Amino acid sequence: MSLSIQNLYKTFNGHVALERIHLDIASSEFVCLLGPSGCGKTTLLRIIAGLLAADGGRISLDGRDLAALPARERGFGIVFQSYSLFPHMTIAQNIGYGLQIRKTPAAAIAERVQELLEVVRLPGFGERYPGQLSGGQQQRVAIARALAVNPSLLLLDEPLSALDARVRVGLRQELREVQQRLGIPTLMVTHDQEEAMSMADKIVCMNAGRIEQVGSPRELYLHPRTRFVADFMGHSNLLPADAAAQLLAEGQPIAPPPAEGMELCVRPEHLRLTPRAGAGGRVVAVSFLGSIQRVQVQWQGRALLVETGSDVALQEGEAVEVALAGVASCAWVRADGKAFAPAGDGPCA
Incomplete structure (x- = not known):
């Protein structure tokens, strides 16, 4: 199955x-709609x-126009942030509900329910009730219910935003494994960049009702x-051309911007700090995060964010030299917010 969306628009009170x-969403593809609150991603999903x-x-599924089809006839599985399980039904009854209203034979429902309980790693939970399960387990049941109708x-x-961090990380791995195993094209709304980057084949980054960019993580x-996109996807340092020209990568200056009004996007992990007396940078703050540390640096009158290994000992107030780790690790973007597509594979080389 493949989904195609063409020239779709929607307004609310002007x-x-x-x-x-x-x-376009291809068969077996996992696509994430990513963006801040109010960007239109949930509206698009609905x-x-x-x-x-x-x-x-126009919205079409394998060439079939869906405009005239009501939700119940589109054959889609939907999982919301809230689990929306029926509290008076057992887990088995919740999972099999969609099959029951389709008048599927009881034996076939029971077989499908047991199969899905295995898929979402809840074997033996069929006779329990939602109130007896944790939040992560209830969301697995909601996913199984959505999958039951093929x-x-x-x-x-x-679907994972209401869960605590540890459960969320584990469940997104399981959800991705289930999706890959079953080969179901999937569209997920999220505002969590890490979640999108760890799960998606393709990310659709949205802002103010528009698609800013589509591509792999x-x-x-x-x-x-x-x-x-440069600013929203993780952390970034956006430098005007004059500041960018002062960064050196292994002794080679950065190529000049390809057009006027450009800024250089440099990711924190692509900057290198070397403690050196009299250097032009100064450590403002250090945040220890286990395997890495985030360092705020004042450099050439600008604030930079740098990520280094936690084994690098840096102190507040220490003088440091700032350098770029490599010219292929940065990208030019237009300061006015419009899209820019560089020619060739190396936007800074």
Whole structure:
């Protein structure tokens, strides 16, 4: 199955919620809609699900137009942030509910429920009730319920955000494994960059109702096409051309910006600090994070964020030399926020 979205738009009381969205989701692909609150990602998901009508545009599944189909006839599985389980039903009854309303034979329902309990690693939990399960276990049940009807597309609306950090990390790995094993095309809404980068084949980064950039996690992180993507995807240092020219990489100056009004996006881990008396940088603060440390540096009148190994001993107030680890580890973006696509593979070389 493949989903195609063409020229989709939506407004609320004159406010543009989605602005001419074009997007394709291939068979077996895991796609994350990533962006800040209010960027339109949940609106897009709800329109795809059939829970909200678009003002215009086209959504098709394998060439079949979905506009006239109500949500219940689209054959999609949906998992929301809240588990939305029926508290008076057992886990088995919750998982099999969609099959029951489709009048599937009881024996087939029981077999499918047991199969899915194994898939989401909850064997033997069928006779329990939602109130007897932890939050992470309840979300596994919600995922199993969505998978029970063999959906042509799985839609996930921030399904892990209500869980604590340790459970969230474990469950996103399990969810990704299940999706890969079953080969179901999946679209997930999230505002968590780490979550999107660890799970997605493709990330759709959205801002103010528009798609800023589509690509693999590596592409968006290392080669952002807009200032918003550079700033939103993880941490970044955005330097104007004059400041960028002062950074050296192994003795070679950075190539000049390809156009006027450009800024250089340098990730914190791509900067190198060397303690040296009289150097132009000064350590302002050091945050120890276990395997790494984040260092705030004042350099050439600008604040920089640098990530180093925690074995590098740095003290507040210490003078440091700042250098770029390599010219291939940065990207030019337009300061005015518009998209920029560099020619060639090395945007800074």
